[in-house]
Amino acid sequence: MADKKNPFANLEEKFKETQKKPKKEKVPIDYKKYTKSFLVIFALFILLVIAFANIYVVKEGEFKVIRQFGEIKDIKESPGLHMKIPFVQSVTTVPKYQMNYKLSEAEINTKDKRRIIIDNYAVWRVVNAKEMITSAGTLVNAGSRMEEFIYSVVRSELGQLNYNEIINDENSSRGSLNDQITTHVNELLKKDNYGIEVVDVRIKRTDLPEENEQSVYNEMISERQSIAQKFLSTGDADKRRIEAETDRQVREMLATAKKEAAIITAEGDAEAAKIYNQSFSKDPEFYSLYRTLESYKKTIGEDTMIIIPSDSPYASILSGSLE
Template sequence: MKKWPLYTGLAIVAVIVAANSFFISREGEYRVVTRFGEFTRIHQSPGLHPKIPFVEKVAALPKYQKLYDSAPTPILTKDKKPILVDNYTVWRIEDPEKFLRTLKTVAYGESRIDAAVYNVVRRKLSETDYAEIISENTARGNLNEEVAKEVATAMADSNFGIRIVDVRIKRTDLPEENKQSVYNRMISDRQSIAASYLSEGDEESRKITAKADRDAQELKAQAESDAKKIVATGEQEAARIYNEAYGKDPEFYNMYRTLESYLTSFQGEPVIMLPIDSPYAKLLVGSK
């Protein structure tokens, strides 16, 4: 009976030793084994793995990509406008041994990433005007690419075992105390541009109207000139036809002209004194 406590103690020790002789590696993580603080091996595949109890220690590091969201940071642009910059970084541990030797923990690794991203973003934005930063079609796309490339190079040069996948600027907002003044200035600028467009439109309208009026006058003058030419040609042709016709019978022409003069002379029933033997009166009295 006196040996039962001894056996119980040995059993407990055996359980503790057995529990510390194995560890589980899960999907999506590295298991790094160290012995007295020195790196010995890495397990990347999931499963149950042995270790020396109380001598070897196991640290877990994420294998998959991680997203680090930086806190909004105030930065001055090239044209001295204060803005709040919010960005995120996609990264992963590429070399767990280097990472564990240099950074130890994920939290410290993210703090170093945050510092590198801040330095690059601050330098880039301080070289860029605010209007270019907020533009959707100009600087934003290139800026993200340049920042991601420089941060990736900085992390690689530091030998932290980290690979930067991407860095993106989510938003670039003005501080609340500056927004209204900037908005008012933007409204004023847009109104000035609109007024300029309206002035240019009015001037162009006047030019088009003046040209149309001038073209209409020219067309009308040309039409009148052509009409006069046509009338003159017609009258000339009519005179020619009359001359040909009257030249064939001069006596008939004289009679016709005399009858026409009667129509003019006797309008209004005037009293005309003519000798009876006057040539002009012969047709009226029917004498030969």
């Protein structure tokens, strides 16, 4: 009955029991242990960061230059992952692919003493990164040195040609000229161990300075007119020679034909006379009649009127009273 009157009696008993149990002692925290673990984790993290920071990738079409205390230690060019020594080595990239180089415009004197402005470009690449760095230091310096060589060779090659030969692809063989320039520049670069190679040198444009552009054009027009007149004169001379030769051949052919015709006519007349003689000997009267008819053919036309005696041989034949 008491339980029914006090519904919290059970809770009070449980609370009293828990109060009677002995209390656990508090264990002190070992800060040294946690500090050591933290330092280990932090050290591992730092090592990972350093490791990842010193991993480098060599891509296709590039050199990786590894320097140690400023000196070139190694050069990697095969694609893949590599690692450098932290704080000791450094890595720089040098392109291995082909690059375009726009050269500065330059004035050059041709063989015929004309000044022209040349605008050209080069396609080049690094073939030996160590030689390039040793000789030039940087890619920019290597390009500048290459430009000096190209200018020197272009000036030398074009100085041996006339202006018309340079601007006329047919006469100057521009493709061959470009190849010669490329070959000579590579010889100079290889001789000085620059570690770079010129793939191609192309002349894009050749212009005249403004101050003498018009005079050169007038001179070119005059020269073309002179050449045209020379061709016309040569053509006229050839025409007269061909006509004279043709006339001579025609005269020779006509003379030969007349000679052959005379021979054939003579042979025909002789053969006809022979036949006439044979016919006369066989039938004199018929031969006389034939000759009379032949004379009619030659003397009497379609509208010819003749008056002859009735006893004339002509009259006897025409009247049909031939005996």
